[in-house]
Amino acid sequence: MTPNRPADDRVTRAVLDCLRDGSWARYDHERLESFEAFTARTLGAAHAVLAGSGTLALEHALAATGVGPGGMVALSAYDFPGNFLTVHALGARPVLVDADPATGQMDPASLSVALGRFSIAAVVVSHLHGGIAPLDDIIPLCDRAGAAVVEDCCQCPGGTLAGRPLGTRGRAGVVSFGGGKPVSCGRGGAVLTDDALVAQRVKLRSHRGTRLAVPGNLQLAALEPQLAGWKETLGTAADRLGRLDGVFRNNRACQPVWRVSTGNLSGFYRLGLMVPAGDRQRLIESAKALDLPLAAGFRAIHAGRSAARFETAGDLPGALECGRRMTTLEGELVRWDGNAFEDALERCRAWAPAA
Secondary structure (H helix, E strand, O other), X not given: OOOOOOOOHHHHHHHHHHHHOOHHHOOOHHHHHHHHHHHHHHHOOOEEEEEOEHHHHHHHHHHHOOOOOXXXXXXXXXXXXXXXXXXXXXXXXEEEEOEOOOOOOXXXXXXXXXXXXXXXXXXXXXXXXXXXXXXXXXXXXXXXXXOEEEEEOOOOOOOEEOOEEOOOOOOEEEEEOOOOOOOOOOOEEEEEEOOHHHHHHHHHHOEOOOEOOOOOHHHHHHHHHHHHOHXXXXXXXXXXXXXXXXXXXXXXXXXXXXXXXXXXXXXXXXXXXXXXXHHHXXXXXXXXXXXXXXXXXOOOOOOOOOHHHOEEOOOOHHHHHHHHHEEEEEHHHHHOOHHHHHHHHHHHHHHHHHO
Protein backbone atom coordinates (compact mmCIF):
# COMPACT_ATOMS: atom_id res chain seq x y z
CA MET A 1 0.00 0.00 0.00
CA THR A 2 1.20 3.50 -0.82
CA PRO A 3 2.14 5.27 2.43
CA ASN A 4 0.49 8.57 3.29
CA ARG A 5 2.62 11.64 2.68
CA PRO A 6 2.07 15.11 4.12
CA ALA A 7 1.40 17.89 1.63
CA ASP A 8 4.36 20.18 1.05
CA ASP A 9 4.12 23.87 1.93
CA ARG A 10 3.17 24.96 -1.60
CA VAL A 11 0.22 22.56 -1.75
CA THR A 12 -0.89 23.45 1.76
CA ARG A 13 -0.88 27.20 0.98
CA ALA A 14 -2.76 26.73 -2.30
CA VAL A 15 -5.47 24.60 -0.68
CA LEU A 16 -5.85 26.99 2.26
CA ASP A 17 -6.17 29.95 -0.13
CA CYS A 18 -8.91 28.08 -2.00
CA LEU A 19 -10.74 27.37 1.25
CA ARG A 20 -10.42 30.95 2.49
CA ASP A 21 -11.57 32.69 -0.69
CA GLY A 22 -14.66 30.47 -0.94
CA SER A 23 -13.87 29.12 -4.40
CA TRP A 24 -13.53 25.56 -3.05
CA ALA A 25 -17.33 25.18 -3.05
CA ARG A 26 -17.88 26.49 -6.59
CA TYR A 27 -17.64 25.13 -10.10
CA ASP A 28 -15.44 27.45 -12.16
CA HIS A 29 -15.42 26.68 -15.87
CA GLU A 30 -12.76 29.28 -16.66
CA ARG A 31 -10.48 27.94 -13.93
CA LEU A 32 -10.88 24.41 -15.29
CA GLU A 33 -9.98 25.48 -18.84
CA SER A 34 -7.02 27.49 -17.59
CA PHE A 35 -5.75 24.50 -15.65
CA GLU A 36 -6.18 22.25 -18.70
CA ALA A 37 -4.06 24.63 -20.77
CA PHE A 38 -1.44 24.70 -18.00
CA THR A 39 -1.43 20.88 -17.83
CA ALA A 40 -0.98 20.63 -21.60
CA ARG A 41 2.00 23.00 -21.53
CA THR A 42 3.57 21.24 -18.58
CA LEU A 43 3.22 17.73 -20.04
CA GLY A 44 4.09 18.71 -23.60
CA ALA A 45 0.80 18.26 -25.44
CA ALA A 46 -1.29 20.66 -27.49
CA HIS A 47 -4.42 19.81 -25.50
CA ALA A 48 -5.26 18.35 -22.11
CA VAL A 49 -8.83 17.47 -21.12
CA LEU A 50 -9.49 16.61 -17.49
CA ALA A 51 -11.51 13.62 -16.32
CA GLY A 52 -12.56 12.05 -13.04
CA SER A 53 -9.77 9.44 -13.09
CA GLY A 54 -7.07 7.99 -15.30
CA THR A 55 -9.36 5.07 -16.07
CA LEU A 56 -12.17 7.38 -17.19
CA ALA A 57 -9.63 9.35 -19.23
CA LEU A 58 -8.70 6.13 -21.04
CA GLU A 59 -12.35 5.41 -21.75
CA HIS A 60 -12.80 8.90 -23.18
CA ALA A 61 -9.61 8.64 -25.24
CA LEU A 62 -10.54 5.29 -26.78
CA ALA A 63 -14.04 6.51 -27.65
CA ALA A 64 -12.61 9.73 -29.13
CA THR A 65 -10.25 7.76 -31.38
CA GLY A 66 -13.13 5.73 -32.80
CA VAL A 67 -13.55 2.72 -30.52
CA GLY A 68 -17.16 1.70 -30.07
CA PRO A 69 -19.34 -1.37 -29.49
CA GLY A 70 -17.97 -4.35 -31.39
CA GLY A 71 -14.59 -2.73 -32.02
CA MET A 72 -11.31 -4.37 -31.10
CA VAL A 73 -8.65 -2.93 -28.81
CA ALA A 74 -5.22 -4.50 -28.33
CA LEU A 75 -3.47 -4.28 -24.98
CA SER A 76 -0.78 -6.17 -23.18
CA ALA A 77 -1.79 -9.24 -21.19
CA TYR A 78 0.41 -7.84 -18.42
CA ASP A 79 -1.24 -4.52 -17.58
CA PHE A 80 -3.40 -2.68 -15.08
CA PRO A 81 -6.62 -4.74 -15.08
CA GLY A 82 -8.77 -1.60 -15.23
CA ASN A 83 -7.63 -1.12 -18.84
CA PHE A 84 -9.10 -4.50 -19.81
CA LEU A 85 -12.35 -3.63 -18.04
CA THR A 86 -12.46 -0.23 -19.75
CA VAL A 87 -12.46 -1.89 -23.17
CA HIS A 88 -15.46 -3.96 -22.06
CA ALA A 89 -17.16 -0.82 -20.70
CA LEU A 90 -17.15 0.55 -24.25
CA GLY A 91 -18.74 -2.64 -25.58
CA ALA A 92 -15.49 -3.39 -27.41
CA ARG A 93 -13.44 -6.59 -27.53
CA PRO A 94 -9.98 -6.85 -25.92
CA VAL A 95 -7.20 -8.49 -27.93
CA LEU A 96 -4.42 -9.53 -25.55
CA VAL A 97 -0.82 -9.49 -26.76
CA ASP A 98 2.25 -10.72 -24.96
CA ALA A 99 4.66 -8.83 -22.71
CA ASP A 100 8.44 -8.86 -22.75
CA PRO A 101 9.36 -11.01 -19.72
CA ALA A 102 12.51 -8.96 -19.13
CA THR A 103 10.80 -5.56 -18.94
CA GLY A 104 7.06 -6.06 -18.45
CA GLN A 105 6.34 -3.83 -21.48
CA MET A 106 4.28 -4.75 -24.55
CA ASP A 107 6.02 -7.13 -26.99
CA PRO A 108 6.01 -5.61 -30.52
CA ALA A 109 6.39 -9.03 -32.18
CA SER A 110 3.22 -10.30 -30.50
CA LEU A 111 1.42 -7.07 -31.37
CA SER A 112 2.42 -7.47 -35.02
CA VAL A 113 0.78 -10.91 -35.13
CA ALA A 114 -2.39 -9.53 -33.55
CA LEU A 115 -2.57 -6.59 -35.98
CA GLY A 116 -2.24 -9.02 -38.87
CA ARG A 117 -4.95 -11.34 -37.57
CA PHE A 118 -7.60 -8.92 -36.27
CA SER A 119 -9.12 -5.62 -37.37
CA ILE A 120 -7.90 -3.56 -34.42
CA ALA A 121 -9.17 -0.01 -33.97
CA ALA A 122 -6.82 1.07 -31.17
CA VAL A 123 -3.84 -0.15 -29.15
CA VAL A 124 -3.39 0.76 -25.48
CA VAL A 125 0.34 1.01 -24.76
CA SER A 126 1.17 1.23 -21.06
CA HIS A 127 4.50 2.39 -19.65
CA LEU A 128 4.86 0.32 -16.51
CA HIS A 129 6.96 0.15 -13.37
CA GLY A 130 9.54 2.76 -14.38
CA GLY A 131 10.01 1.23 -17.84
CA ILE A 132 9.12 2.66 -21.25
CA ALA A 133 7.27 0.66 -23.89
CA PRO A 134 9.19 0.32 -27.20
CA LEU A 135 7.21 2.99 -29.05
CA ASP A 136 9.69 3.21 -31.93
CA ASP A 137 8.74 -0.37 -32.81
CA ILE A 138 5.07 -0.23 -31.85
CA ILE A 139 3.94 2.98 -33.55
CA PRO A 140 5.02 2.04 -37.12
CA LEU A 141 3.17 -1.28 -36.77
CA CYS A 142 0.01 0.54 -35.70
CA ASP A 143 0.34 3.19 -38.40
CA ARG A 144 0.53 0.53 -41.10
CA ALA A 145 -2.53 -1.23 -39.66
CA GLY A 146 -4.52 1.98 -39.19
CA ALA A 147 -4.81 1.46 -35.43
CA ALA A 148 -4.78 4.45 -33.09
CA VAL A 149 -2.15 4.40 -30.34
CA VAL A 150 -3.30 5.50 -26.89
CA GLU A 151 -0.46 5.72 -24.36
CA ASP A 152 -1.23 4.94 -20.74
CA CYS A 153 1.11 7.23 -18.80
CA CYS A 154 -0.72 6.93 -15.49
CA GLN A 155 2.45 5.68 -13.79
CA CYS A 156 4.78 8.21 -15.41
CA PRO A 157 3.42 11.75 -15.88
CA GLY A 158 6.02 13.95 -17.52
CA GLY A 159 8.22 11.09 -18.68
CA THR A 160 10.20 11.32 -21.91
CA LEU A 161 11.54 9.07 -24.67
CA ALA A 162 14.46 10.51 -26.62
CA GLY A 163 13.55 13.88 -25.11
CA ARG A 164 9.95 13.78 -26.33
CA PRO A 165 7.14 13.71 -23.74
CA LEU A 166 5.41 10.39 -23.20
CA GLY A 167 1.73 10.57 -24.04
CA THR A 168 2.32 12.61 -27.20
CA ARG A 169 3.63 9.98 -29.61
CA GLY A 170 0.28 8.37 -30.35
CA ARG A 171 -3.17 9.74 -31.11
CA ALA A 172 -3.72 10.34 -27.40
CA GLY A 173 -2.24 9.68 -23.98
CA VAL A 174 -3.71 9.51 -20.50
CA VAL A 175 -2.39 10.44 -17.07
CA SER A 176 -3.77 9.88 -13.58
CA PHE A 177 -3.94 12.17 -10.57
CA GLY A 178 -5.37 9.39 -8.41
CA GLY A 179 -4.44 8.41 -4.90
CA GLY A 180 -0.75 7.68 -4.45
CA LYS A 181 0.22 8.74 -7.97
CA PRO A 182 3.34 10.93 -8.32
CA VAL A 183 1.10 13.96 -8.96
CA SER A 184 -2.05 13.45 -6.95
CA CYS A 185 -5.18 15.09 -5.61
CA GLY A 186 -6.85 11.82 -4.59
CA ARG A 187 -8.87 11.47 -7.81
CA GLY A 188 -8.63 12.77 -11.36
CA GLY A 189 -6.90 12.27 -14.67
CA ALA A 190 -6.48 13.81 -18.09
CA VAL A 191 -6.40 12.99 -21.79
CA LEU A 192 -3.38 14.42 -23.60
CA THR A 193 -3.48 14.88 -27.37
CA ASP A 194 -2.10 16.97 -30.20
CA ASP A 195 -5.29 16.29 -32.19
CA ALA A 196 -7.89 19.03 -31.75
CA LEU A 197 -10.67 16.71 -32.96
CA VAL A 198 -9.84 14.11 -30.30
CA ALA A 199 -9.79 16.82 -27.62
CA GLN A 200 -13.17 18.14 -28.74
CA ARG A 201 -14.69 14.65 -28.79
CA VAL A 202 -13.48 14.03 -25.23
CA LYS A 203 -15.04 17.30 -24.04
CA LEU A 204 -18.34 16.55 -25.76
CA ARG A 205 -18.41 13.05 -24.30
CA SER A 206 -18.32 14.43 -20.76
CA HIS A 207 -20.64 17.39 -21.35
CA ARG A 208 -24.16 17.48 -19.92
CA GLY A 209 -24.71 21.20 -19.99
CA THR A 210 -21.68 21.36 -17.75
CA ARG A 211 -18.56 19.19 -17.55
CA LEU A 212 -19.18 16.01 -15.59
CA ALA A 213 -16.73 14.05 -13.41
CA VAL A 214 -13.87 16.55 -13.53
CA PRO A 215 -11.72 17.69 -10.59
CA GLY A 216 -13.17 20.57 -8.60
CA ASN A 217 -11.49 23.80 -7.56
CA LEU A 218 -10.04 22.35 -4.35
CA GLN A 219 -8.43 19.49 -6.27
CA LEU A 220 -7.08 21.88 -8.90
CA ALA A 221 -5.58 24.01 -6.15
CA ALA A 222 -3.70 20.95 -4.86
CA LEU A 223 -2.54 19.89 -8.32
CA GLU A 224 -1.26 23.19 -9.68
CA PRO A 225 1.81 23.65 -7.42
CA GLN A 226 2.75 20.00 -7.90
CA LEU A 227 2.72 20.36 -11.68
CA ALA A 228 4.48 23.74 -11.52
CA GLY A 229 7.51 22.11 -9.87
CA TRP A 230 7.26 18.84 -11.75
CA LYS A 231 10.33 19.16 -14.01
CA GLU A 232 12.52 19.82 -10.99
CA THR A 233 10.97 16.85 -9.20
CA LEU A 234 11.61 14.58 -12.17
CA GLY A 235 15.23 15.69 -12.33
CA THR A 236 15.77 14.74 -8.70
CA ALA A 237 13.99 11.44 -9.29
CA ALA A 238 16.22 10.64 -12.28
CA ASP A 239 19.35 11.11 -10.19
CA ARG A 240 18.00 8.88 -7.45
CA LEU A 241 16.79 6.23 -9.88
CA GLY A 242 20.34 6.10 -11.17
CA ARG A 243 21.61 5.40 -7.66
CA LEU A 244 18.98 2.69 -7.12
CA ASP A 245 19.97 1.23 -10.48
CA GLY A 246 23.51 0.88 -9.18
CA VAL A 247 22.24 -1.20 -6.26
CA PHE A 248 20.33 -3.72 -8.38
CA ARG A 249 21.80 -3.73 -11.88
CA ASN A 250 24.44 -6.41 -11.28
CA ASN A 251 22.20 -8.64 -9.18
CA ARG A 252 21.30 -11.55 -11.47
CA ALA A 253 18.27 -12.61 -9.46
CA CYS A 254 16.76 -9.16 -8.92
CA GLN A 255 16.76 -7.16 -12.14
CA PRO A 256 15.28 -3.64 -12.38
CA VAL A 257 12.74 -2.89 -15.10
CA TRP A 258 13.54 0.82 -15.23
CA ARG A 259 16.28 2.28 -17.40
CA VAL A 260 18.17 5.49 -16.73
CA SER A 261 19.62 7.20 -19.81
CA THR A 262 19.86 10.66 -21.35
CA GLY A 263 16.51 11.82 -22.71
CA ASN A 264 14.62 8.78 -21.41
CA LEU A 265 12.65 9.02 -18.17
CA SER A 266 9.52 7.08 -17.37
CA GLY A 267 8.23 7.45 -13.85
CA PHE A 268 8.33 6.28 -10.30
CA TYR A 269 4.86 5.31 -9.14
CA ARG A 270 6.03 1.70 -8.95
CA LEU A 271 9.61 0.57 -9.66
CA GLY A 272 9.68 -2.93 -11.13
CA LEU A 273 12.10 -5.64 -10.10
CA MET A 274 12.03 -9.08 -11.73
CA VAL A 275 12.79 -11.81 -9.17
CA PRO A 276 12.68 -15.62 -9.24
CA ALA A 277 9.02 -16.69 -9.20
CA GLY A 278 9.48 -19.23 -6.42
CA ASP A 279 11.24 -16.70 -4.20
CA ARG A 280 8.95 -13.71 -4.69
CA GLN A 281 6.90 -13.99 -1.52
CA ARG A 282 10.00 -14.69 0.58
CA LEU A 283 11.72 -11.64 -0.86
CA ILE A 284 8.69 -9.44 -0.29
CA GLU A 285 8.56 -10.52 3.33
CA SER A 286 12.30 -9.97 3.82
CA ALA A 287 11.98 -6.49 2.31
CA LYS A 288 9.10 -5.62 4.61
CA ALA A 289 11.20 -6.76 7.56
CA LEU A 290 13.60 -3.98 6.55
CA ASP A 291 10.67 -1.55 6.19
CA LEU A 292 11.05 -1.44 2.40
CA PRO A 293 7.72 -0.96 0.56
CA LEU A 294 7.82 -3.94 -1.82
CA ALA A 295 4.78 -5.72 -3.28
CA ALA A 296 3.79 -8.11 -6.06
CA GLY A 297 3.08 -6.68 -9.51
CA PHE A 298 -0.06 -7.28 -11.58
CA ARG A 299 -1.44 -10.70 -12.30
CA ALA A 300 -1.52 -11.59 -15.99
CA ILE A 301 -4.89 -10.40 -17.29
CA HIS A 302 -5.88 -13.72 -18.85
CA ALA A 303 -4.96 -15.79 -15.79
CA GLY A 304 -8.19 -17.03 -14.22
CA ARG A 305 -10.44 -15.22 -16.71
CA SER A 306 -12.80 -16.88 -19.14
CA ALA A 307 -11.36 -17.08 -22.67
CA ALA A 308 -14.76 -15.90 -23.90
CA ARG A 309 -13.90 -12.39 -22.67
CA PHE A 310 -10.97 -11.71 -25.00
CA GLU A 311 -9.09 -12.67 -28.14
CA THR A 312 -5.41 -13.54 -28.46
CA ALA A 313 -3.04 -14.01 -31.37
CA GLY A 314 -1.16 -16.85 -29.67
CA ASP A 315 0.19 -17.96 -26.34
CA LEU A 316 1.12 -15.34 -23.76
CA PRO A 317 4.08 -16.82 -21.87
CA GLY A 318 5.83 -13.51 -21.25
CA ALA A 319 2.78 -12.03 -19.52
CA LEU A 320 2.45 -15.11 -17.34
CA GLU A 321 6.11 -14.86 -16.38
CA CYS A 322 5.71 -11.18 -15.50
CA GLY A 323 2.67 -12.06 -13.41
CA ARG A 324 4.72 -14.60 -11.47
CA ARG A 325 7.98 -12.67 -11.12
CA MET A 326 7.33 -8.91 -11.10
CA THR A 327 7.71 -7.13 -7.80
CA THR A 328 7.34 -3.41 -7.35
CA LEU A 329 9.19 -1.06 -5.03
CA GLU A 330 7.18 1.97 -3.94
CA GLY A 331 8.44 4.78 -6.15
CA GLU A 332 7.57 7.43 -3.60
CA LEU A 333 10.89 6.73 -1.88
CA VAL A 334 12.75 8.67 -4.59
CA ARG A 335 10.94 11.78 -3.33
CA TRP A 336 11.52 11.22 0.36
CA ASP A 337 13.64 13.92 1.98
CA GLY A 338 17.39 13.49 1.61
CA ASN A 339 18.05 11.63 4.86
CA ALA A 340 15.05 9.32 4.42
CA PHE A 341 16.12 8.45 0.88
CA GLU A 342 19.70 7.73 1.94
CA ASP A 343 18.39 5.46 4.67
CA ALA A 344 16.12 3.63 2.18
CA LEU A 345 19.06 3.24 -0.20
CA GLU A 346 21.11 1.57 2.54
CA ARG A 347 18.23 -0.77 3.31
CA CYS A 348 18.01 -1.66 -0.40
CA ARG A 349 21.72 -2.49 -0.33
CA ALA A 350 21.14 -4.71 2.69
CA TRP A 351 18.16 -6.44 1.09
CA ALA A 352 19.46 -6.95 -2.48
CA PRO A 353 21.94 -9.74 -1.65
CA ALA A 354 19.08 -11.79 -0.23
CA ALA A 355 17.83 -12.24 -3.79
